[in-house]
Amino acid sequence: MQPMPITYTVDREKNVVLVTWRGDVTKDDYRAHLRTMLQDPVALRAGRSLVDLREANVLLSGAELNAVGDLESTARLGGRPWRTAVLVTSHVLTTQYGMFLQTEATDSVFLDRAAALAWLVKE
16 A cells, blocks of 8 residues: 555644645645545644645645645635645745745745744744
8 A cells, every 4th residue: 555645643732733745746635635634623623734845746736736725624624723834845945835825824834844833833
């Protein structure tokens, strides 16, 4: 059996969902991940995630990323807020994902994991 390209755990101490994308990730992978994670009551209570894309080959466009995210999160979050820090490997990707997320004031892109976690847990 092939490993899942998107996995998550919940850091209960920090109350953050830690999401890791590895290898080739498609629109269907992203949809399946969101459906699973957003049915997890522990993840839902956290209301925030650190998404690590550093080991991923993202095979979906920004439009697909936003469309799937909007569709799945709207249906499952029911208006609850969700905050996401996206961890990438380069300034080029920071700009690229920043453009994808520019409509979401609750999301931000980072090169440094510690900075991303600090941003997520600040009140």
